[in-house]
Amino acid sequence: MAKDEKQFVTEITPQGEDFSRWYIDVIKKADLMDYSPVRGCIVFKPDGYEIWEHIQHELDRRFKETGHRNAYFPIFIPESFFQKEKEHVEGFNPELPWVTEAAGEKLEERLAVRPTSETMFGHMYQKWIQSYRDLPVLINQWANVVRWEKRTLPFLRTSEFLWQEGHTAHENEEQAREETMKMLEIYRDFVENYLAIPVITGQKTPSEKFAGAVDTFSIEAMMKDGRAVQAGTSHYLGTNFATAFDIKYLNRDNEQEFVHTTSWGVSTRLIGSLIMVHGDDRGLVLPPKVAPKQVMIIPIGPPKTRDAVVGRSDELFAELKSAGIRVGIDDRADVRPGWKFNEYEMRGVPVRLEIGPRDMENGVCVLVSRISGEKKVVEQSNLVAEVQAMLEQVHQEMFEKAKAFREDHFYSVNTLDEMKESMEEKRGFTLAGWCGSEACEDQVKEETGATSRNIPFEPATQHEHCLVCGEKASHTVLFARAY
Numbered sequence: 154m155a156k157d158e159k160q161f162v163t164e165i166t167p168q169g170e171d172f173s174r175w176y177i178d179v180i181k182k183a184d185l186m187d188y189s190p191v192r193g194c195i196v197f198k199p200d201g202y203e204i205w206e207h208i209q210h211e212l213d214r215r216f217k218e219t220g221h222r223n224a225y226f227p228i229f230i231p232e233s234f235f236q237k238e239k240e241h242v243e244g245f246n247p248e249l250p251w252v253t254e255a256a257g258e259k260l261e262e263r264l265a266v267r268p269t270s271e272t273m274f275g276h277m278y279q280k281w282i283q284s285y286r287d288l289p290v291l292i293n294q295w296a297n298v299v300r301w302e303k304r305t306l307p308f309l310r311t312s313e314f315l316w317q318e319g320h321t322a323h324e325n326e327e328q329a330r331e332e333t334m335k336m337l338e339i340y341r342d343f344v345e346n347y348l349a350i351p352v353i354t355g356q357k358t359p360s361e362k363f364a365g366a367v368d369t370f371s372i373e374a375m376m377k378d379g380r381a382v383q384a385g386t387s388h389y390l391g392t393n394f395a396t397a398f399d400i401k402y403l404n405r406d407n408e409q410e411f412v413h414t415t416s417w418g419v420s421t422r423l424i425g426s427l428i429m430v431h432g433d434d435r436g437l438v439l440p441p442k443v444a445p446k447q448v449m450i451i452p453i454g455p456p457k458t459r460d461a462v463v464g465r466s467d468e469l470f471a472e473l474k475s476a477g478i479r480v481g482i483d484d485r486a487d488v489r490p491g492w493k494f495n496e497y498e499m500r501g502v503p504v505r506l507e508i509g510p511r512d513m514e515n516g517v518c519v520l521v522s523r524i525s526g527e528k529k530v531v532e533q534s535n536l537v538a539e540v541q542a543m544l545e546q547v548h549q550e551m552f553e554k555a556k557a558f559r560e561d562h563f564y565s566v567n568t569l570d571e572m573k574e575s576m577e578e579k580r581g582f583t584l585a586g587w588c589g590s591e592a593c594e595d596q597v598k599e600e601t602g603a604t605s606r607n608i609p610f611e612p613a614t615q616h617e618h619c620l621v622c623g624e625k626a627s628h629t630v631l632f633a634r635a636y
């Protein structure tokens with residue numbers, strides 16, 4: 154049964170050779186997903202799905218803490234709903250799958266399989282909201298959505314994916330905008346402090362905003378190939394959907410007024426992001442807070458001490474487990490420790506715990522960090538605290554490493570030629586001035602393959618002139634090639 158210890162590493166294409174290949178190798182080998190028979194759809198296998206469950210659990214807690222409640226709305230949306238908001242239908246129509254018949258009969262009205270639920274929430278909010286006393290309405294839903302994508306990539310872009318969508322209604326613009334920014338901040342804090350991914354917060358340019366929104370805000374993360382992933386968005390929808398769905402309320406002056414709405418979401422793209430931000434040539438590196446297994450115990454030593462070592466390992470396992478640490482133990486006798494070390498490194502387990510006969514005698518064991526490879530001999534009597542400290546340290550190191558990588562791949566240019574050169578040769582995020590015209594933005598995209606990611610709230614550099622036309626810049630924009 155013992156396999157060559159090097160086998161794992163050589164089976165994963167090195168990142169520097171072909172990053173896309175590396176990504177597919179890793180997610181397949183770590184058993185996170187499988188392809189489904191339907192093109193563009195994937196199966197989330199238990200280890201992949203559990204990462205989502207941890208993301209979901211913590212975000213759900215944060216949503217509830219800020220006054221939101223969960224509900225569930227139907228997956229089928231009547232075609233007529235989409236026609237009510239012009240920009241919305243134009244934005245989503247090309248990606249919609251339709252149900253045209255059921256139980257052998259043609260439907261009177263086609264039903265879209267939801268790509269997002271602003272219209273369905275709009276329809277219901279029109280019925281539920283009458284007076285300012287009904288406001289704000291703060292509802293979130295955890296659901297699957299479908300967008301028929303031409304080019305797909307597991308977790309990052311699939312035809313069906315899992316997400317949450319918050320939909321809120323407020324008395325006025327000020328309150329709705331406050332909600333929009335509050336949720337963006339929840340996303341930023343979660344992604345940085347839970348997934349250890351540094352992000353850049355900012356506002357989308359008009360051509361990149363959500364179809365039907367007044368303003369869209371995003372958090373943008375840099376993958377290890379320099380590409381960007383939009384990791385979360387929060388939209389101020391103004392009265393666009395309220396007008397389309399006639400969501401009026403009686404205000405404090407006894408007058409009818411439209412509500413102001415917001416929507417915000419993150420999806421299973423976060424799984425793809427954390428893999429691409431943290432992974433290395435040995436495989437996955439999972440952030441401790443969402444890793445299905447945070448610690449893996451591996452008993453070592455010769456056969457004659459095996460029973461005693463395994464017995465002690467079981468006790469340590471029970472102790473860590475009862476402290477709420479997600480711990481596993483691999484005590485298989487027919488698999489060599491070296492093979493196991495590679496296996497759990499490849500699976501991204503943040504901390505490995507080794508224990509052998511001599512450690513037993515000394516009352517110690519060895520903790521090994523996945524991110525740094527650091528080995529630390531710790532007292533068994535203080536194990537829970539030592540493990541918790543190392544998990545926290547791993548998280549911090551992952552965040553700092555990702556941030557350092559981003560800083561090393563962060564550029565600033567003044568002209569389109571410089572941008573072209575930057576995109577061709579360096580790969581990364583590039584700041585540049587922009588006049589505000591869509592034509593200039595399109596030209597950047599055409600000639601460099603980079604899109605405007607957002608207008609950062611706190612850009613590292615300020616630019617006075619548009620990189621394309623040279624006119625006065627109205628904004629400093631973050632450009633990158635993106636997933």
Ligand SMILES: [Zn+2]
Nearest residue numbers: 588593619622
């Ligand atoms: Zn321009």
